[in-house]
Each structure stands twice: as structure tokens, then as C-alpha cells.
Amino acid sequence: MAQLALRVNLESEVPIYVQVKNQIRLAIDNSTLKAGTQLPTVRQLAIDLGINANTVSRIYADLEREGYVARRRGIGMFAVDPRKKAEREIPGRAQLTETIRQLKALGYRKRQIIELTAEVLKEMEDE
Numbered sequence: 001m002a003q004l005a006l007r008v009n010l011e012s013e014v015p016i017y018v019q020v021k022n023q024i025r026l027a028i029d030n031s032t033l034k035a036g037t038q039l040p041t042v043r044q045l046a047i048d049l050g051i052n053a054n055t056v057s058r059i060y061a062d063l064e065r066e067g068y069v070a071r072r073r074g075i076g077m078f079a080v081d082p083r084k085k086a087e088r089e090i091p092g093r094a095q096l097t098e099t100i101r102q103l104k105a106l107g108y109r110k111r112q113i114i115e116l117t118a119e120v121l122k123e124m125e126d127e
Helices: 016-029 042-049 053-065 082-087 093-105 110-125
Strands: 069-072 076-079
Touching (some): 016 053, 016 093
């Protein structure tokens, strides 16, 4: 079972589940967490991080839906090869989706996100 070096910043405006999910995704993407490695149980990760087990369940469900982990019935959750995940999605889509989720968690509305995106893209054109 993997010993993950995850940290939660309670002072951050980013929700805890987003912080933890992003750290696990990054560990899988950069192969710090190798494909086939078993993740801690929901209960164990909740205890290790001092967070609610329902939060960990939500994180694992999101990661499974996004193709980062796979559930083996009766055994647990396992990291999936990030190259296989990349073959199933449009490059950058997961990152964009997560950024939009973070903005929504901060209270941004659809219109504000669109305007902010247009503004940033405009600034990038000028570079």
C-alpha cells in the first residue's frame, strides 16, 4: 500500500477535497505513485489527514471517474497508468475542468468564469 505524502492546508481558500485530489492526481501523473500501487483505504487516509471519511470517498470516486484510479472489488483502490488515462481524454481537459471547479468553489459564476478566461487569453495574446 502506498504511503502518500499528502498535506492539507486549512488556511487555503481551495477546498480540502480539491487539495487532496490534486495532490493524488499529480503523484500519478508524475509517476511518484506508480500504476498498480494500492492507495490507502478511505478510513486510513481520512485518519492520516484528519479529514472526514466522506471527503475521501468523494475524492476516490472523482479520481475513479476521471481515470486516475481503479477500484478492485473487495481489495481497494489502485493507481492507473497515466498514459492510459491520457489516451482516453482530450489533453488538458481534466486540468481545465479542475480549474473551473476551483473557481466555482470560490464563488465564481459561469459568466464570471467566461469573462475571466477571455481576459486571461487576451493577456496571453499580448505576450
